[in-house]
Amino acid sequence: MDPRRDELMTVRQVLDELGGVSRRTFYRWRELGYGPVAFKLPNGELRVWRSDFTTWLRQLEAAA
Numbered sequence: 001m002d003p004r005r006d007e008l009m010t011v012r013q014v015l016d017e018l019g020g021v022s023r024r025t026f027y028r029w030r031e032l033g034y035g036p037v038a039f040k041l042p043n044g045e046l047r048v049w050r051s052d053f054t055t056w057l058r059q060l061e062a063a064a
Helices: 011-018 023-032 050-063
Strands: 046-049
Touching: 011 023, 011 046, 046 050
Parallel strands: none
Antiparallel strands: none
16 A cells, blocks of 8 residues: 555544444454554544554454
8 A cells, every 4th residue: 555545544434344343342452462553642542554454454364
């Protein structure tokens, strides 16, 4: 992915892309180190780069 075209995703956008995963499950995955790479903004909200999300999904797919 072209880094100039990458976008930051909110937790809601990540959950929507995953098709029904709950917010609690997402945060549990983060606690366990299973979720996509995310970082906290100064206001405390999490963001995930779309490229990191895509990489994470591909790794899950490859492991299946």
